[in-house]
């Protein structure tokens with residue numbers, strides 16, 4: 001279970017953390033955080049009228065939903081609080097961050113499209129869940145909190161975490177996930193993957209490919225040299 005931990009090592013002396021902040025502050029509580037998220041998802045689905053169950057330990061999915069005898073497998077990911085996901089850049093971008101494709105204790109193995117059907121992304125502080133078909137998820141999914149307005153709004157083409165109902169994930173609502181894909185831009189125009197290490201935010205607030213920027217710089221330098229000689 002992958003959990004964001006914004007409070008690790010930042011606790012001022014003498015201040016006592018309580019509740020979710022306390023859970024988020026210590027990796028020893030990862031199991032509790034995971035359990036809380038799993039129960040929230042099951043409760044959310046049962047209240048909507050679905051037949052939902054928690055699965056056994058050791059399976060690549062955390063819950064199962066029975067849709068008229070068809071079993072839908074759910075992988076559940078939790079984040080305690082949103083954080084600035086552009087800490088290296090100038091402009092703050094607040095989002096819940098989920099490492100969707102990480103699996104296992106150390107996150108060493110990869111969650112594939114055949115391991116589960118739907119991913120449930122849980123924001124524990126606001127008890128809100130976003131449901132995605134596994135097929136549309138890249139390695140990381142970042143979702144802004146409801147109503148959050150970033151000063152780099154252009155980067156938030158996708159909806160906030162409260163806009164992804166289970167029914168849409170179940171029906172593979174194409175228009176909804178097309179918007180998500182377009183906004184998150186996992187590959188640049190030249191096909192480089194836009195990972196956290198291979199991208200940066202330019203002055204206009206847009207995300208750019210680092211490999212392409214370096215290539216441009218090399219070409220520019222090469223022309224400069226040839227002009228001199």
Ligand SMILES: [Zn+2]
Nearest residue numbers: 188192209212
């Ligand atoms: Zn590129």
